[in-house]
Amino acid sequence: GENVEQHPSTLSVQEGDSAVIKCTYSDSASNYFPWYKQELGKRPQLIIDIRSNVGEKKDQRIAVTLNKTAKHFSLHITETQPEDSAVYFCAASRASGNTPLVFGKGTRLSVIA
Amino acid sequence: DADVTQTPRNRITKTGKRIMLECSQTKGHDRMYWYRQDPGLGLRLIYYSFDVKDINKGEISDGYSVSRQAQAKFSLSLESAIPNQTALYFCATSLGTGHNQPQHFGDGTRLSIL
Numbered sequence: 001g002e003n004v005e006q007h008p009s010t011l012s013v014q015e016g017d018s019a020v021i022k023c024t025y026s027d028s029a030s031n032y033f034p035w036y037k038q039e040l041g042k043r044p045q046l047i048i049d050i051r052s053n054v055g056e057k058k059d060q061r062i063a064v065t066l067n068k069t070a071k072h073f074s075l076h077i078t079e080t081q082p083e084d085s086a087v088y089f090c091a092a093s094r095a096s097g098n099t100p101l102v103f104g105k106g107t108r109l110s111v112i113a
Numbered sequence: 114d115a116d117v118t119q120t121p122r123n124r125i126t127k128t129g130k131r132i133m134l135e136c137s138q139t140k141g142h143d144r145m146y147w148y149r150q151d152p153g154l155g156l157r158l159i160y161y162s163f164d165v166k167d168i169n170k171g172e173i174s175d176g177y178s179v180s181r182q183a184q185a186k187f188s189l190s191l192e193s194a195i196p197n198q199t200a201l202y203f204c205a206t207s208l209g210t211g212h213n214q215p216q217h218f219g220d221g222t223r224l225s226i227l
Contacts, residue, residue, distance in 0.1 A: 006155075009153070031213065032213035034215060034216075042220075043203065043218040043219060043220050043221060044156070044203070044218050045218070046215045046216070046217075049215065051213065089155060089156060093213060094213075095213040100146070100158055100161055100169075100171065101158075101216065102158075103155045103156040103157075104155055105153060105154055105155040106153075106155045
């Protein structure tokens, strides 16, 4: 089955700097890659997702890149702000079949003002 | 607002007790999921359901059972709770016939087993 590894497990950055979180996956048939943000004491919420037919997707200060050959994808946050502090989870799945979403173990991002 | 509601939000109980966690949704989604979150281990799938007639085991189904009473309701049971089932439990829903749709999570149930 699918295995998703996420690095680093913790990340501290200065406000205004960029943050990058990387994930690798094992199933070459996976083609959907979402990212979830979980603020302290809150539910996980989708912030961005990418499908295998594109290599990059941006939404304001957030971008995700995908390298299907190397089987890795990354979340990039630019101009970090204190409200970006949270735990971020990557995930991967196939679009069809009985293979549900598999999550990475999470990255705790701290943005220091 | 259409949402995913979990009850109870917090529960403390004793080893050996039967526990039921409930999830209801007003999103009209067919797919529902139960996850367990432990520090450093991320979100692990316990069970998922495509519709009321379909139940599937996830990565860590041992010690748990589920019931899909209606499209909008999906319950998780611990038949005989044990301390290592202490965790934060999330219900989620998604739309569509594949797994490539965003999942919408409830606020979670914090379960402590003494």
